[in-house]
Amino acid sequence: MLSAIATEYLRLQSAETSRTLAYLRLRRAIQHLIDTGVLGPGHGLPSERDLAGGLQLSRVTVRKALSGLIDQGLLSQRQGAGTFVSERIVRSFSRLTSFTDDLRERGLNPQVTFLERGIGEVTPEEAMALNLSPGSGVVRLSRLRHVDGAPIAAERTLVPHSLLPDPQCIGGSLYEALDTYGHRPRRALQRLRAVALEQEAAQLLQLEAGAPGLLVERRAFLADGRVVEFTRSFYRGDAYDFVAELQSD
CATH class of the missing domain: 1.10.10.10 (Winged helix-like DNA-binding domain superfamily/Winged helix DNA-binding domain)
Incomplete structure (x- = not known):
């Protein structure tokens, strides 16, 4: 070597x-x-x-x-x-899994730090993202994801309060908490794009402002079509790969 x-x-x-x-x-x-x-x-x-x-x-x-x-x-x-x-983390775009489940499957030890975990009245922008009526309650989560102590992703998540009555019940995995209420997502739409990290996200991920990152937006749905989650995640571009299996018709 x-x-x-x-x-x-x-x-x-x-x-x-x-x-x-x-x-x-x-x-x-x-x-x-x-x-x-x-x-x-x-x-x-x-x-x-x-x-x-x-x-x-x-x-x-x-x-x-x-x-x-x-x-x-x-x-x-x-x-x-x-x-x-460093081991790069590969995450599939073809499966609907939580961050915690995904890393556990790879034998890694995911951790989470909650920066915000509260309930409030939905804003007009949040109402559009979650298909909620004005005045509805919304759970707001801001989390910093770690693997073996190193920050990997910074996430902001919205969940209808009616589907997650007690946000304090969330441990490592939001999906596990939703599952206890019978509201685990069944499908999701995701969008990924490369970004230059702005100051707030870069600082959380222990990078310099402008460092390359990945922005993933996920909108997850229940079987009846209701939106259960809207998440914007900033991932370190030097530690994460997203893959998808493609098949011809």
Whole structure:
């Protein structure tokens, strides 16, 4: 692995100007190897000492390069084990699952921090999203999603109060809470687009404003056609992939 990093580092060194800082060149070299699949999810990197010796760089330079990739979510450090390529999370667009269910199926440990969890009167915009009458009650949820302690997604969710009488009953999964009232969604419409994260979402996800992200809007329905959920989720673009199975007629 050290030889692959050294080869890419030297290639960039010959292609770029001498004014390019060494830590940036090393960061780009490692990121290129990740992007092209040479360094796959879960692969361990050589130690800082080995990288510094093999590339004839200081350990401060190596540490600065790795730190930037860790901040981007491309690398993760495990206490006493070393530095590894982060596992990207793949989520299907073809199945209606909750965030919690989806990650549990992959053997990951999802956590949630509630930033807001309250009941109020629906606004005109919320009434349109949920097909509610003016004056209806609505549950508003704002949540920060984590995987193994790292923030992955920031979500804002609306649910008709009539379908979720007690929002405090929500633990890790909204769908599990809805299921207790017999209101688990049966179908949903989703829209995904790439965005540059604005300040609020970027700060929650521990990224700089303008960092690439994914915005997913979900409108979920009960079997009788009532809207049970409207959610806008901002995902880290460096940690999440959405896939869909396509079939010809």
